[in-house]
Amino acid sequence: MITTSKKTGTGTGKMKIFARWMMVAALFMITGHAQATEGLWVGSVVVDAVSEVNKPRSDLSFDLQLEGTLLEENLVAEKSTWSYDSGTDQGIIWRQAGFDDTSWSSAPGPFSYGVSQPVTTSVDFGGDSNDKYPTTYFRQEFNIVDASLYTDLLLRYRRDDGIAIYINGQLVLKENLPSSLTSYDTLALTSIDGGETDYQELTIPTSTLVDGTNLLAVEIHISSASDADMSFDLSLAGQRAAMSSILIGARANDWRYSDSGDELPVQWRDEAYAEPGWKTGAAPLGYGDGDEATVISAGPSLSEKNPVSYFRKQFNVADTNAFSHLNISLQRDDGAVVYLNGTEIMRSNLPEGQILYTSLPIEGIGAVDENNYIQKLIPSALLNDGSNVIAVEIHQHAAELTPFEGTAPPSATASSLSLRILLHEDSNGDVKLLKQVIQMWQDGTLNPDGTLKTPGHYVLLTDDTLIPNYKGVGVRDSSLVGRRISAVGFDFPGEQTALTGSMDIGQSVSGTLMLPGNLPTHPRRHQYHPQHDNLNATYNDAADEVGDIERTITLQIAGRYPPDPNKPRSTPPPDWGTARLGGVYQEVITGMHRDPIEVKGIFTLSRVSDRGMLNE
Helix, strand or coil: CCCCCCCCCCCHHHHHHHHHHHHHHHHHCCCCCCCCCCEEEEEEEEEEEECCCCCCCCCEEEEEEEEEEEEEEEEECCCCEEEEEECCCCCCHHHCCCCCCCCCEEEECCEEECCCCCCCEECCCCCCCCCCCCEEEEEEEEEECCHHHEEEEEEEEEEECEEEEEECCEEEEEECCCCCCCCCCCCCCCCCCCCCCCCEEEEECCCCCCCEEEEEEEEEECCCCCCCCEEEEEEEEEEEEEEEEEEECCCCCEEEEECCCCCCCHHHHCCCCCCCCCEEEECCEEECCCCCCEECCCCCECCECCCEEEEEEEEEECCHHHCCEEEEEEEEECEEEEEECCEEEEEECCCCCCCCCCCCCCCCCCHHHHCCCEEEEEECCCCCCEEEEEEEEEECCHHHHCCCCCCCCCEEEEEEEEEEEEEEECCCCCEEEECEEEEEEECCEECCCCCEEECCEEEEECCHHHHHHCECCEEECCEEECEEEECCCCCCCCCEEEEEECCCCCCEEEEEEEECCCCCCCCCCCCCCCCCCCECCCCCCECCCCCCEEEEEEEEECCCCCCCCCCCCCCCCCCECCCEEEEEEEEEEECCCCCCEEEEEEEEEEEEECCCCCCC
């Protein structure tokens, strides 16, 4: 492959570029009498100006999906009622389902003594505070219809000091106790000082469960006879494969909204709020992007935007026990707070602390982030059987309250970028952009009498599969090979793409290159791009997230020399317009960012072959 220097300055670097293009021209040029600009043109585009993309501008996006999910099923709840006993050595039979505990006490947890925080049930530790009962026993039965539904069990427990937990007589947890068998007199290894009422979590297998009645048995051991405190409570949940139901669907769902710009009282989050003057519209709601199902008011004027917009939706839940968690998928631009039945359940891109009408988002959301859905999984405890209300407030970033309006023109880059470009004009004046071209040789033919019938000539190929039909024109490793020039900066499906227009002085050629998502050189087609989670906008179905990119390029053929309008004119060389051309290069790229990218620069071309045919 013939390469050129990428230096774009003056002096020696520029002369080297010119010399190399002349060498290419000498190697490729064939004799003939082509008209005007017919033939192969090889040159470079020097990009030196690019528009700023994703400038802050006044836009707002909102949509939300709420999904009820059964991830956990309570088998034994916190603060539930237990049978318990202290002061008696129960041996080991108390851990079995058939044990008679009717003589034991019965009360709800948490259980403790000596703990400063209020407790539900105080446990008797005996008549001597310096000789407390070493062990307290707890039992509770629970029923399971089908144990195979659960993948794991989640224990949440608080203990002071040591704890042993049995399910159906099998030990599932021993903590802060000796590894040997424990008895009534066994003491905990250490005293828990601080955190006596904190809950610990542990996931255990389901192998101890049986269909029907199950027994949970717990023993709590203090660390010394004079231990000042004891504490216990426990919950057990069965974890299962997600079973979900959409409570509020994303997109197309109707929401009530207030876009008046007025600050609302905190009661607007509550179910009983009357929604005075509120409107109704389908999601997604917002303004400024052109993809909204409902366009809401941005504010009184371009320079006076509403800092906050409010959204509410009521929905019904027949049975809150059907869900253990809620999965929220939220689209927001810029900051958002989500409330369920008046209580905050999610906050995005807003500061900590109390949220006020004047609270501003931490950053301005732009580009693809505006359309992304962020997710959060929360417990379903705030749900009501029957009617519920979800309320969302969207806050605008300060930069969008006084936004940039209009299209930003390209501005000078810190350094320039040089890209090789290949064009071909055929005998009909049709112009094509090429990714590569290979020069080969076609032998001539003779008449029967040995005289020359057709002379040999060079051919120009864009199709590699045709190379074996011709002879090479250069030598490498003692073999004849073709002479190839490539333009890696201009890739597209296929071998060539048609441009419209003319390469005559004062005219222009232009065309659009489509880069589909499966193109190997697509700039986003790589494994580690942050957008590639391979899910759709609502995070529940697989999707191809590498979108198409469109490049619209225009080459304006200049009559002046040099073609750079920022440099003073000089006398053009005698072959300007026939063997050499130049002008202004412009490109618009869409699909990379929210805003199109505008690119500008200068191009120069040299005609290295006047052959008006490709792949003959």
